[in-house]
Amino acid sequence: MLPKQTVQQEEMIVQDMWPEAAQQSLQLMMARVNSVLLGKSDVVSRVFSALLAGGHVLLEDVPGVGKTLLVRAIARVMGGEFRRIQFTSDMQPADVIGGMVWDGKRGELIWREGPLMANVVLADEINRTPPRTQSALLEAMEEKSVTADGVTRKLPQPFMLLATQNPLRDAGTYPLPEAQLDRFIMRLSVGYPSPADEISMLEAKTAQRLVPESLRPVIIPEEWLRMQRDAQSVHVHPALMAYAVHIVGQTRSAKELLLGASPRATLDWIRAAQATAYIAGRRFVVPDDLKETAESVLAHRFILHDEAVIGGKSTQAVLGAILAASPVPIPASDGGRRR
Numbered sequence: 001m002l003p004k005q006t007v008q009q010e011e012m013i014v015q016d017m018w019p020e021a022a023q024q025s026l027q028l029m030m031a032r033v034n035s036v037l038l039g040k041s042d043v044v045s046r047v048f049s050a051l052l053a054g055g056h057v058l059l060e061d062v063p064g065v066g067k068t069l070l071v072r073a074i075a076r077v078m079g080g081e082f083r084r085i086q087f088t089s090d091m092q093p094a095d096v097i098g099g100m101v102w103d104g105k106r107g108e109l110i111w112r113e114g115p116l117m118a119n120v121v122l123a124d125e126i127n128r129t130p131p132r133t134q135s136a137l138l139e140a141m142e143e144k145s146v147t148a149d150g151v152t153r154k155l156p157q158p159f160m161l162l163a164t165q166n167p168l169r170d171a172g173t174y175p176l177p178e179a180q181l182d183r184f185i186m187r188l189s190v191g192y193p194s195p196a197d198e199i200s201m202l203e204a205k206t207a208q209r210l211v212p213e214s215l216r217p218v219i220i221p222e223e224w225l226r227m228q229r230d231a232q233s234v235h236v237h238p239a240l241m242a243y244a245v246h247i248v249g250q251t252r253s254a255k256e257l258l259l260g261a262s263p264r265a266t267l268d269w270i271r272a273a274q275a276t277a278y279i280a281g282r283r284f285v286v287p288d289d290l291k292e293t294a295e296s297v298l299a300h301r302f303i304l305h306d307e308a309v310i311g312g313k314s315t316q317a318v319l320g321a322i323l324a325a326s327p328v329p330i331p332a333s334d335g336g337r338r339r
Helices: 004-013 020-034 041-052 067-078 131-143 195-206 221-231 238-253 263-279 287-301 306-310 315-324
Strands: 057-060 082-086 098-103 108-113 120-124 145-148 151-154 160-165 186-188 257-259
Touching: 020 041, 020 067, 020 221, 041 057, 041 067, 041 186, 041 221, 041 263, 041 287, 057 067, 067 082, 067 120, 067 160, 098 145, 108 151, 131 145, 131 160, 186 287, 221 263, 238 263, 238 287, 238 315, 263 287, 287 315
Parallel strands: 057 160, 057 186, 082 120, 120 160
Antiparallel strands: 098 108, 145 151
């Protein structure tokens, strides 16, 4: 964490905060989501960071902890169009991206859009469907478009995919390919609630208050696009960029890892740190922004060597060791060139 004196110097350099209306809207959105997903404010904040960074989120956890509830609540407060895809083992790519169908009245083939044509898409239990159908999401996640019958169609903007999956030990699941995992800016776990939060949940459910559909939209899609642009303009000191590149480079040479993080991961990490700073109302990234987002952004992109798996290692533990061996730099003032 930055020494108090350094933080004060930074605050003197940057006196202006983000537009008050945008900050109020953002805080109200998170507060409304927290009202239906009790006791998970840290998870809610991480999801908003990921979406502000322009990325997609993978929620991996056991059934029944509120993954789908979280996504439905976020979709409600954001406004725009929301669609849900319940993945099953018999789904085809056309069921996801759409395709040409015969219109008997017109006597011709017409385009029928798939459920991806929305601002917020919930890909529920994404690992229940075979790899062929999973791969239909790759273009949408990277290029924000879908291609069918030789025609490429742009997705609505903003486009956000939030996928849920159960642990791979569950029967009837298919592991996501590395290329697809790399397109998720974060992998998060909701986790079980504390006993106190679970009691509150029962009381609220009995009073019929835990309903995402009761939440009112706070913004419109155009406002969210503006927030994303603002978040991506947050200043990152060159020393922190060099630190991120160093950490990612270490993952590529770690003896426990068969596959380290990609250049896309480095970019995603910086963007997630910028979004975290934006939520905090800052126009600059501090070291803690990188430290807090490292595991969520990087760990799911690694592949362990067999020996490391047998030895009980985890990708989180390997990343933790790399971070512990590489102290975070404390950037000096850069002459007031903060934005």
